[in-house]
Amino acid sequence: MKAGSGLEWCIRARISVDGPVKCLRDPVVYCCNLRPHHRTGTTWKIYPTYDFCAPFLDSLEGVTHALRTDEYRDRNLQYSWIQEALGTHHVDIWDFSRLNFVRTVLSKRKLTLLVDNGVVWDWDDPRMPTIRGIRRRGMTVPALREFILKQGPSQNVIKLDWTSFWATNKKYIDPVAARHTAIPKHNTVIATVNGVDEPSSADKPKHKKNAALGTKKIVLGLELRLHLEGDFKKTEKKVTWLAKETINMIPVNLVDFDYLITKENLEKDDDLSSFLTPKTEFRTEAWADCNVTSLARDDTIQFDRIGYFRVDQEYQDGNPAVFLRIPTGKGD
Template identity: 55%
Template sequence: MSDAVKPEIKPAETTVNNASKGGKGTKGAKGPKGGGASYNINLVNAKDGEVVTRFPPEPSGYLHIGHAKAALLNQYFAQAYHGKLIIRFDDTNPSKEKMEFQDAILEDLELLGIKGDVVTFSSDYFQQMYDLCIQMIKDGKAYADDTPVDQMRQERTEGIASQRRERTVEENLKIFQEMTEGTEEGLKNCIRAKISVTSPNKALRDPVIYRCNLTPHHRSGTKWKVYPTYDFCCPIVDSIEGVTHALRTIEYRDRNAQYEWMLKALGLRKVYVWDFSRMSFVRTLLSKRKLQWFVDKKLVTGWDDPRFPTVRGVRRRGMTVEGLRTFILGQGPSKNILNFDWSLIWATNKKVIDPIAPRHVAVIKENVVKVTIEGGPTEPYTEEKPKHKKNADVGTKQVIYSSEIYIDQDDAETIKDNEEVTLMDWGNAIMKTIHRDGDKVTAIDAVLHLEGDFRKTEKKITWLAATADATPAVLVDFDYLITKDKLVETDDVADFVNPNTEFKTPALADLNVRDMKEGEIIQFERKGYYRLDKPYSEGSPAVFFTIPDGKVVQRYGAKK
């Protein structure tokens, strides 16, 4: 029987809005079962059967847990109102986007139980957006600007109008054509919306809406040399595709007025916006640019590195789909900005894996102590034992009994001469003589005492038969990639890199480990939960990643 812990992937549990037809808000709507968050957010003009939400990831990196929250919430409200969810790839920056990322995002969404009613691409609407940009220029609501980037940024900050702001419509159209052709003159320019120069909301200070890029697009190739920015693209495509409610993270709040301006300026259908808080964790990077920096510097193994907050990364560390969904949906669509400690999400995950994780044994190889047991079996023998004492459905495992066993040095150091201890899943033994070399225990002579009462012993010790079946393994623990709880925009990530983040401890595990497959989750008794990242093979140890359980204690770890 497989040891794998693979919880069933379930769709989000929803309760339909009782207001039903024509009702406002989500009065009466409850959050997912078991979640403490309120989902009664008064979703404006939300009508049962007519709500359309969207999740618009950019295919420039892998899905991380912040994206997962946005996707799950958009799915939740689409289902709650018997509406529709659009998965739309915001593929308007060919310099960063790849098919690799696009495919991975779809795979991760499916893993999370999220499947859009339709999958679309912003690039499907390049022509419509291009035509709308021309319309905006003709209406005097946009202009071409060749101001250098740094100067433009400074002028926007200081509320200074660009010298190009009053160009004529004819001149702006001519330059936009140059941009379209990717000429030398075109490459110097961008198109800016003509909104305001001095607005207190700096998002309204003439934002860029089109720019040149000669990099071939991963879907449209070299057809286009000009691309819309997110701020121009998003409201337009939302309106065209029939989105009724755009749910997005609160970091976009200042751009909501800009979003509305674009729709009004172009005469497009109104879309309602709801902001919810971004899910942030201490000492964790959710910026794809910063995560890419770690990948490029080879400080991690890739986007699925177990230290990464990507869906693939946390899954590789041992996060279950059910644990991830439960935690995220439990936070709900609140606007409150919180910086979570990872212990919270791992504690949620523990509730998923503890009832079904098979129990096994491992001892730390360094300074392992051999115990010779008088009265033990003359020859090693094997018995079938339950993998989980409280869940028979998990199956059975083989336990080898021998007159010579291994125990951890940490346990051996606490034992006194003639002390009676309990050998877990066997019985009591009297530790007659403790052999030491300085502070270290080198060996123990013991006498089996099966008639002893385990309730009267102070120490319950895990052990492993000292036979050739003891399986080489490596237990790997991890620390945060950065040393600061929360980086700000002006921080250089290179200044806060944690130099020691991976810790490897050689161990010996029971023989059942030899049959385990990659991805299986188990508990090594008295050590914690682990996910098998690399199966055992002759000459190559099994590699297990520690799964945090919500406690802030690192049990094992020797620097790599």
């Protein structure tokens, strides 16, 4: 086995081949694997199994309590037996149920298929249910911490909706998201107003309720007549506009996403490829106000009447800035 020629061989722990508890029926603890290791290359040809390695390392590293999802519960006796047999430090196990979401696959094997087959960009794709993925989509660390702590280590199998997840995040980003303006190109209408001589500008707060965010420049190429008798709350249609000035029309791409999975609850034996949403990425070309040129990657903003966005790619050398839409838990 050390030479790599005994692929049909394995090393098993001698416990009880006919014991009433299946996990104690002489489990495999070592087997051959000829694939190169990412650190040691081809130095070793024999490796420990997870069930043997986990209790040993947990004990060696001084872990006091191992937090494990309940899918491993039927092997807890084996975990304890290995530590006792090796004479190592005993580790207590706390079981809890896995956190599942609707229309979402969490299996690493199935997620790997999505990456390898080009269904998503990579492991940090905003559609992926990974920490890197949800962070790239705009989830904040405080909101993630709050959501997880509220769930608690439940023993019940639960299937959560993403609504409450993103609603928690909105509480954190709304007070600090500077307000900006963007106009989708495919819906733009050019308006000419008579009586306007030269464009002017004015400084306005980025957030009406948070002066600490500073001010932004509003370019007026447009002059409106005051109509005090009107009531904007009763106006059926409201207009979002930008002055048609080169410095005030910054090209941007607004990117939104749909669920990767079409089925509410994907069963263990379901064929993943049969339940993939045909199109999950939607890009909208737009013009944004001049202030977006000062935004940096990972900044969170709100485009008025469109939604919240995270800067995924800054505006640079005329290349459009890329903004990823952050769900808010309402209608997402």
